[in-house]
Amino acid sequence: MKIGVVGAGAFGTALAVSLAANGPVWLWGRAGMEAVATSRTTPRLPGITLPEAVHITGDINGLAGCDVLLLAMPMQALADTLPTLSGLRARYAVACCKGIDRTRLTGPAEIIASAWPHVTPAVLSGPSFAADIARGLPTALSLGCADEAAGSKLQDALSTPTLRLYRTTDVTGVELGGALKNVIAIACGCAMGAGLGESARAALMTRGFAEMQRFAAHVGAQPETLQGLSGFGDLALTCTSAQSRNYTYGLALGAGTTPAHATVEGRATAQALHTRAAAEGLDLPITAVTAAIVTGQITVKDAMSRLLSRRLKEE
Ligand SMILES: NC(=O)C1=CN([C@@H]2O[C@H](COP(=O)(O)OP(=O)(O)OC[C@H]3O[C@@H](n4cnc5c(N)ncnc54)[C@H](OP(=O)(O)O)[C@@H]3O)[C@@H](O)[C@H]2O)C=CC1
Numbered sequence: 001m002k003i004g005v006v007g008a009g010a011f012g013t014a015l016a017v018s019l020a021a022n023g024p025v026w027l028w029g030r031a032g033m034e035a036v037a038t039s040r041t042t043p044r045l046p047g048i049t050l051p052e053a054v055h056i057t058g059d060i061n062g063l064a065g066c067d068v069l070l071l072a073m074p075m076q077a078l079a080d081t082l083p084t085l086s087g088l089r090a091r092y093a094v095a096c097c098k099g100i101d102r103t104r105l106t107g108p109a110e111i112i113a114s115a116w117p118h119v120t121p122a123v124l125s126g127p128s129f130a131a132d133i134a135r136g137l138p139t140a141l142s143l144g145c146a147d148e149a150a151g152s153k154l155q156d157a158l159s160t161p162t163l164r165l166y167r168t169t170d171v172t173g174v175e176l177g178g179a180l181k182n183v184i185a186i187a188c189g190c191a192m193g194a195g196l197g198e199s200a201r202a203a204l205m206t207r208g209f210a211e212m213q214r215f216a217a218h219v220g221a222q223p224e225t226l227q228g229l230s231g232f233g234d235l236a237l238t239c240t241s242a243q244s245r246n247y248t249y250g251l252a253l254g255a256g257t258t259p260a261h262a263t264v265e266g267r268a269t270a271q272a273l274h275t276r277a278a279a280e281g282l283d284l285p286i287t288a289v290t291a292a293i294v295t296g297q298i299t300v301k302d303a304m305s306r307l308l309s310r311r312l313k314e315e
Protein backbone atom coordinates (compact mmCIF):
# COMPACT_ATOMS: atom_id res chain seq x y z
CA MET A 1 0.00 0.00 0.00
CA LYS A 2 1.26 3.49 -0.85
CA ILE A 3 1.24 5.58 2.31
CA GLY A 4 1.11 9.37 2.51
CA VAL A 5 1.38 11.55 5.61
CA VAL A 6 -0.55 14.82 5.68
CA GLY A 7 1.11 17.26 8.08
CA ALA A 8 4.84 17.50 8.65
CA GLY A 9 4.72 18.46 12.28
CA ALA A 10 6.47 16.42 14.96
CA PHE A 11 4.07 13.46 14.84
CA GLY A 12 3.57 13.22 11.07
CA THR A 13 7.31 13.39 10.49
CA ALA A 14 8.02 10.80 13.20
CA LEU A 15 5.50 8.38 11.68
CA ALA A 16 7.07 8.86 8.24
CA VAL A 17 10.54 8.15 9.68
CA SER A 18 9.33 4.94 11.33
CA LEU A 19 7.38 3.79 8.23
CA ALA A 20 10.45 4.35 6.07
CA ALA A 21 11.83 1.15 7.62
CA ASN A 22 9.13 -0.72 5.62
CA GLY A 23 9.63 1.09 2.29
CA PRO A 24 8.90 4.41 0.60
CA VAL A 25 6.53 6.86 2.30
CA TRP A 26 5.35 10.31 1.20
CA LEU A 27 5.35 13.28 3.61
CA TRP A 28 3.52 16.53 2.82
CA GLY A 29 3.79 19.74 4.83
CA ARG A 30 2.25 23.10 4.08
CA ALA A 31 5.37 25.24 4.58
CA GLY A 32 9.16 25.03 4.58
CA MET A 33 9.35 21.62 2.91
CA GLU A 34 12.10 22.57 0.45
CA ALA A 35 14.45 23.21 3.37
CA VAL A 36 13.41 19.93 5.00
CA ALA A 37 14.04 18.06 1.73
CA THR A 38 17.47 19.65 1.31
CA SER A 39 18.72 19.24 4.89
CA ARG A 40 16.75 16.05 5.65
CA THR A 41 16.15 17.53 9.09
CA THR A 42 13.25 19.46 10.62
CA PRO A 43 13.11 21.88 13.54
CA ARG A 44 10.07 19.87 14.75
CA LEU A 45 12.30 16.86 15.53
CA PRO A 46 15.78 18.07 16.50
CA GLY A 47 18.56 15.53 16.01
CA ILE A 48 16.62 13.29 13.61
CA THR A 49 17.75 12.65 10.03
CA LEU A 50 14.92 11.80 7.65
CA PRO A 51 15.76 8.60 5.72
CA GLU A 52 15.92 8.67 1.91
CA ALA A 53 12.78 6.50 1.79
CA VAL A 54 10.79 9.51 3.04
CA HIS A 55 9.69 11.46 -0.06
CA ILE A 56 9.29 15.04 1.12
CA THR A 57 6.95 17.43 -0.68
CA GLY A 58 5.28 20.79 -0.28
CA ASP A 59 2.91 20.01 -3.17
CA ILE A 60 -0.23 18.22 -2.04
CA ASN A 61 -0.42 16.48 -5.44
CA GLY A 62 2.74 14.67 -4.38
CA LEU A 63 0.38 12.44 -2.35
CA ALA A 64 -1.70 11.49 -5.43
CA GLY A 65 -2.12 7.74 -5.74
CA CYS A 66 -1.68 7.05 -2.02
CA ASP A 67 -3.92 4.24 -0.76
CA VAL A 68 -3.60 5.38 2.85
CA LEU A 69 -3.44 8.95 4.17
CA LEU A 70 -2.27 9.52 7.74
CA LEU A 71 -3.85 12.78 8.91
CA ALA A 72 -1.35 14.31 11.34
CA MET A 73 -2.51 17.89 11.72
CA PRO A 74 -3.98 19.39 14.92
CA MET A 75 -7.55 18.25 15.61
CA GLN A 76 -9.11 21.70 15.27
CA ALA A 77 -7.66 22.00 11.73
CA LEU A 78 -8.99 18.66 10.48
CA ALA A 79 -12.51 19.61 9.35
CA ASP A 80 -11.32 22.61 7.32
CA THR A 81 -8.37 20.74 5.80
CA LEU A 82 -10.20 17.65 4.48
CA PRO A 83 -12.15 19.41 1.68
CA THR A 84 -8.85 20.78 0.33
CA LEU A 85 -7.54 17.21 -0.03
CA SER A 86 -10.54 15.51 -1.63
CA GLY A 87 -8.76 15.31 -5.03
CA LEU A 88 -6.42 12.69 -3.53
CA ARG A 89 -8.97 9.84 -3.51
CA ALA A 90 -7.30 7.53 -0.99
CA ARG A 91 -9.02 4.31 0.15
CA TYR A 92 -8.18 4.71 3.84
CA ALA A 93 -7.80 7.81 6.04
CA VAL A 94 -6.18 7.33 9.43
CA ALA A 95 -6.68 10.15 11.92
CA CYS A 96 -3.51 10.66 13.97
CA CYS A 97 -4.81 13.74 15.78
CA LYS A 98 -6.12 13.65 19.34
CA GLY A 99 -9.13 15.67 20.31
CA ILE A 100 -12.78 16.61 19.96
CA ASP A 101 -13.76 19.24 17.41
CA ARG A 102 -14.86 22.34 19.31
CA THR A 103 -17.61 23.30 16.83
CA ARG A 104 -18.98 19.90 15.89
CA LEU A 105 -18.34 18.22 19.29
CA THR A 106 -17.24 15.01 17.55
CA GLY A 107 -14.00 13.10 17.10
CA PRO A 108 -11.99 12.75 13.88
CA ALA A 109 -13.63 9.56 12.52
CA GLU A 110 -17.03 11.25 12.18
CA ILE A 111 -15.43 14.27 10.52
CA ILE A 112 -13.64 12.05 7.99
CA ALA A 113 -16.81 10.04 7.32
CA SER A 114 -18.86 13.15 6.63
CA ALA A 115 -16.21 14.86 4.45
CA TRP A 116 -15.10 11.74 2.56
CA PRO A 117 -17.96 9.19 2.47
CA HIS A 118 -16.05 7.01 -0.03
CA VAL A 119 -13.07 6.52 2.34
CA THR A 120 -12.68 4.01 5.20
CA PRO A 121 -11.82 5.98 8.36
CA ALA A 122 -9.50 4.73 11.10
CA VAL A 123 -7.88 6.24 14.18
CA LEU A 124 -4.32 5.75 15.46
CA SER A 125 -3.68 6.67 19.08
CA GLY A 126 -1.77 5.66 22.19
CA PRO A 127 1.28 6.49 24.31
CA SER A 128 3.89 7.82 21.90
CA PHE A 129 6.04 10.88 21.95
CA ALA A 130 7.02 11.81 18.39
CA ALA A 131 10.68 12.03 19.40
CA ASP A 132 10.60 8.45 20.75
CA ILE A 133 9.02 7.07 17.56
CA ALA A 134 11.49 8.96 15.35
CA ARG A 135 14.44 7.64 17.37
CA GLY A 136 13.20 4.09 16.84
CA LEU A 137 12.38 3.50 20.49
CA PRO A 138 9.81 0.71 21.04
CA THR A 139 6.26 2.06 20.92
CA ALA A 140 2.81 0.42 20.94
CA LEU A 141 -0.39 2.04 19.67
CA SER A 142 -4.08 1.25 19.17
CA LEU A 143 -5.54 1.30 15.67
CA GLY A 144 -9.33 1.63 15.58
CA CYS A 145 -11.19 0.75 12.37
CA ALA A 146 -14.85 -0.32 12.27
CA ASP A 147 -14.21 -2.47 9.18
CA GLU A 148 -12.32 -5.48 10.57
CA ALA A 149 -10.72 -6.52 7.26
CA ALA A 150 -9.57 -2.99 6.51
CA GLY A 151 -8.26 -2.65 10.08
CA SER A 152 -6.21 -5.78 9.62
CA LYS A 153 -4.69 -4.49 6.36
CA LEU A 154 -3.87 -1.15 7.98
CA GLN A 155 -2.37 -2.87 11.01
CA ASP A 156 0.04 -4.73 8.71
CA ALA A 157 0.87 -1.70 6.61
CA LEU A 158 1.46 0.69 9.51
CA SER A 159 3.33 -1.53 11.98
CA THR A 160 7.10 -1.21 11.71
CA PRO A 161 9.98 -3.02 13.42
CA THR A 162 9.74 -0.57 16.36
CA LEU A 163 6.08 0.50 16.17
CA ARG A 164 3.66 -2.24 17.22
CA LEU A 165 -0.03 -1.71 16.44
CA TYR A 166 -2.92 -3.44 18.20
CA ARG A 167 -6.24 -3.28 16.36
CA THR A 168 -9.83 -2.92 17.49
CA THR A 169 -13.14 -2.12 15.82
CA ASP A 170 -13.96 0.32 18.66
CA VAL A 171 -13.09 3.54 16.84
CA THR A 172 -14.90 5.74 19.36
CA GLY A 173 -12.98 4.21 22.27
CA VAL A 174 -9.63 4.77 20.55
CA GLU A 175 -10.34 8.38 19.68
CA LEU A 176 -11.74 9.21 23.13
CA GLY A 177 -8.75 7.69 24.92
CA GLY A 178 -6.38 10.02 23.06
CA ALA A 179 -8.64 13.06 23.28
CA LEU A 180 -9.65 12.90 26.93
CA LYS A 181 -6.26 12.07 28.45
CA ASN A 182 -5.03 15.48 27.29
CA VAL A 183 -7.67 17.21 29.43
CA ILE A 184 -6.59 15.25 32.50
CA ALA A 185 -2.91 15.91 31.68
CA ILE A 186 -3.58 19.66 31.78
CA ALA A 187 -5.31 19.23 35.15
CA CYS A 188 -2.37 17.20 36.49
CA GLY A 189 0.11 19.79 35.21
CA CYS A 190 -1.87 22.52 36.95
CA ALA A 191 -1.76 20.63 40.25
CA MET A 192 1.97 19.95 40.01
CA GLY A 193 2.73 23.52 38.87
CA ALA A 194 0.79 24.90 41.82
CA GLY A 195 2.80 22.70 44.20
CA LEU A 196 -0.18 20.56 45.26
CA GLY A 197 1.95 17.40 45.26
CA GLU A 198 2.17 13.98 43.69
CA SER A 199 -0.66 12.55 45.77
CA ALA A 200 -2.99 15.17 44.30
CA ARG A 201 -1.78 14.25 40.81
CA ALA A 202 -2.45 10.55 41.43
CA ALA A 203 -5.95 11.40 42.63
CA LEU A 204 -6.58 13.53 39.53
CA MET A 205 -5.31 10.78 37.25
CA THR A 206 -7.54 8.19 38.91
CA ARG A 207 -10.68 10.29 39.10
CA GLY A 208 -9.89 11.68 35.65
CA PHE A 209 -9.74 8.13 34.32
CA ALA A 210 -13.16 7.52 35.92
CA GLU A 211 -14.46 10.54 33.97
CA MET A 212 -12.93 9.25 30.73
CA GLN A 213 -14.62 5.89 31.23
CA ARG A 214 -17.95 7.51 32.18
CA PHE A 215 -18.04 9.64 29.04
CA ALA A 216 -16.85 6.77 26.83
CA ALA A 217 -19.58 4.46 28.16
CA HIS A 218 -22.15 7.23 27.66
CA VAL A 219 -21.33 7.41 23.93
CA GLY A 220 -21.13 3.65 23.44
CA ALA A 221 -17.38 2.95 23.53
CA GLN A 222 -16.13 -0.32 25.02
CA PRO A 223 -14.63 -0.06 28.54
CA GLU A 224 -11.68 -2.34 27.60
CA THR A 225 -10.57 0.12 24.93
CA LEU A 226 -10.19 2.87 27.51
CA GLN A 227 -8.24 0.46 29.70
CA GLY A 228 -5.78 -0.10 26.83
CA LEU A 229 -3.03 1.84 25.11
CA SER A 230 -5.30 4.67 23.99
CA GLY A 231 -6.74 5.50 27.37
CA PHE A 232 -4.92 4.24 30.42
CA GLY A 233 -1.59 3.92 28.54
CA ASP A 234 -1.59 7.43 27.14
CA LEU A 235 -2.99 8.89 30.37
CA ALA A 236 -0.09 7.41 32.34
CA LEU A 237 2.46 8.81 29.88
CA THR A 238 1.02 12.25 29.39
CA CYS A 239 0.20 13.02 33.02
CA THR A 240 3.70 12.22 34.23
CA SER A 241 6.12 13.44 31.57
CA ALA A 242 7.66 16.84 31.02
CA GLN A 243 7.85 15.89 27.32
CA SER A 244 4.08 16.35 27.11
CA ARG A 245 2.90 19.73 25.84
CA ASN A 246 -0.49 19.34 27.56
CA TYR A 247 1.13 18.56 30.90
CA THR A 248 3.72 21.36 30.63
CA TYR A 249 0.99 23.79 29.58
CA GLY A 250 -0.81 22.88 32.82
CA LEU A 251 2.45 23.20 34.79
CA ALA A 252 2.84 26.77 33.53
CA LEU A 253 -0.77 27.66 34.38
CA GLY A 254 -0.37 26.19 37.85
CA ALA A 255 2.90 28.04 38.44
CA GLY A 256 1.43 31.32 37.15
CA THR A 257 3.93 31.59 34.28
CA THR A 258 3.30 32.02 30.55
CA PRO A 259 2.78 28.71 28.72
CA ALA A 260 5.01 27.99 25.70
CA HIS A 261 3.48 28.44 22.25
CA ALA A 262 2.78 24.84 21.18
CA THR A 263 0.10 22.44 19.97
CA VAL A 264 -1.93 21.84 23.16
CA GLU A 265 -4.88 19.73 22.05
CA GLY A 266 -6.47 19.43 25.51
CA ARG A 267 -7.33 23.13 25.62
CA ALA A 268 -10.05 23.01 22.93
CA THR A 269 -11.04 19.45 23.86
CA ALA A 270 -11.70 20.42 27.50
CA GLN A 271 -14.16 23.04 26.26
CA ALA A 272 -15.79 20.72 23.72
CA LEU A 273 -16.11 17.89 26.21
CA HIS A 274 -17.49 20.15 28.93
CA THR A 275 -20.06 21.63 26.53
CA ARG A 276 -21.21 18.20 25.38
CA ALA A 277 -21.26 16.62 28.86
CA ALA A 278 -23.19 19.57 30.32
CA ALA A 279 -25.74 19.40 27.47
CA GLU A 280 -26.20 15.66 28.02
CA GLY A 281 -26.40 15.84 31.83
CA LEU A 282 -23.15 14.02 32.50
CA ASP A 283 -21.08 14.89 35.59
CA LEU A 284 -17.39 15.43 34.65
CA PRO A 285 -16.06 17.66 37.45
CA ILE A 286 -12.34 17.60 36.54
CA THR A 287 -13.16 18.37 32.92
CA ALA A 288 -15.46 21.20 34.05
CA VAL A 289 -12.78 22.91 36.15
CA THR A 290 -10.11 22.34 33.49
CA ALA A 291 -12.33 23.97 30.86
CA ALA A 292 -12.86 26.89 33.26
CA ILE A 293 -9.09 27.21 33.95
CA VAL A 294 -8.03 27.18 30.28
CA THR A 295 -10.61 29.85 29.44
CA GLY A 296 -9.41 32.01 32.33
CA GLN A 297 -12.65 31.82 34.31
CA ILE A 298 -11.15 30.39 37.50
CA THR A 299 -7.71 29.92 39.05
CA VAL A 300 -6.09 26.58 39.84
CA LYS A 301 -6.66 27.31 43.54
CA ASP A 302 -10.39 27.91 42.92
CA ALA A 303 -10.52 24.69 40.89
CA MET A 304 -9.05 22.61 43.72
CA SER A 305 -11.43 24.11 46.30
CA ARG A 306 -14.32 23.40 43.96
CA LEU A 307 -13.27 19.74 43.56
CA LEU A 308 -12.58 19.22 47.28
CA SER A 309 -15.89 20.73 48.40
CA ARG A 310 -18.01 18.38 46.33
CA ARG A 311 -20.48 16.16 48.17
CA LEU A 312 -18.80 13.01 49.57
CA LYS A 313 -19.76 9.88 47.63
CA GLU A 314 -18.97 6.23 46.95
CA GLU A 315 -15.95 5.57 44.75
N1 LIG B 1 3.96 15.25 19.05
C1 LIG B 1 3.62 14.10 19.60
O1 LIG B 1 4.39 13.52 20.38
C2 LIG B 1 2.30 13.46 19.26
C3 LIG B 1 1.30 14.16 18.62
N2 LIG B 1 0.10 13.55 18.38
C4 LIG B 1 -0.99 14.30 17.75
O2 LIG B 1 -0.64 14.66 16.43
C5 LIG B 1 -1.35 15.85 16.07
C6 LIG B 1 -0.35 16.83 15.46
O3 LIG B 1 0.58 17.13 16.51
P1 LIG B 1 2.10 17.47 16.24
O4 LIG B 1 2.57 16.91 14.96
O5 LIG B 1 2.84 17.11 17.45
O6 LIG B 1 1.98 19.06 16.14
P2 LIG B 1 3.01 20.08 15.58
O7 LIG B 1 2.66 21.37 16.23
O8 LIG B 1 4.40 19.58 15.68
O9 LIG B 1 2.66 20.13 14.01
C7 LIG B 1 1.36 20.36 13.53
C8 LIG B 1 1.34 20.16 12.01
O10 LIG B 1 0.04 20.47 11.52
C9 LIG B 1 0.12 21.54 10.58
N3 LIG B 1 -1.00 22.44 10.73
C10 LIG B 1 -1.24 23.29 11.76
N4 LIG B 1 -2.38 23.98 11.55
C11 LIG B 1 -2.83 23.55 10.35
C12 LIG B 1 -3.93 23.92 9.57
N5 LIG B 1 -4.81 24.87 9.98
N6 LIG B 1 -4.11 23.30 8.39
C13 LIG B 1 -3.23 22.36 7.98
N7 LIG B 1 -2.16 21.98 8.67
C14 LIG B 1 -1.96 22.57 9.83
C15 LIG B 1 1.40 22.25 10.92
O11 LIG B 1 1.84 22.97 9.80
P3 LIG B 1 2.89 24.18 9.96
O12 LIG B 1 4.21 23.50 10.23
O13 LIG B 1 2.83 24.86 8.64
O14 LIG B 1 2.42 25.02 11.10
C16 LIG B 1 2.29 21.07 11.28
O15 LIG B 1 2.73 20.44 10.12
C17 LIG B 1 -2.01 16.37 17.36
O16 LIG B 1 -3.37 16.06 17.36
C18 LIG B 1 -1.30 15.61 18.46
O17 LIG B 1 -2.12 15.38 19.59
C19 LIG B 1 -0.11 12.27 18.69
C20 LIG B 1 0.86 11.53 19.32
C21 LIG B 1 2.14 12.08 19.63
Ligand SMILES: O=C(CO)COP(=O)(O)O
Residues within 6 Å of the ligand: 098, 126, 127, 128, 129, 182, 185, 234, 237, 238, 243, 244, 245, 246, 247, 263, 264, 265
Ligand atom coordinates in the same frame (compact mmCIF):
# COMPACT_ATOMS: atom_id res chain seq x y z
O1 LIG C 1 -0.08 12.40 22.79
C1 LIG C 1 1.07 12.44 23.14
C2 LIG C 1 1.78 11.27 23.67
O2 LIG C 1 1.07 10.10 23.46
C3 LIG C 1 1.81 13.72 23.09
O3 LIG C 1 1.39 14.47 24.15
P1 LIG C 1 1.36 16.05 24.06
O4 LIG C 1 0.49 16.43 22.88
O5 LIG C 1 0.83 16.50 25.37
O6 LIG C 1 2.78 16.48 23.86
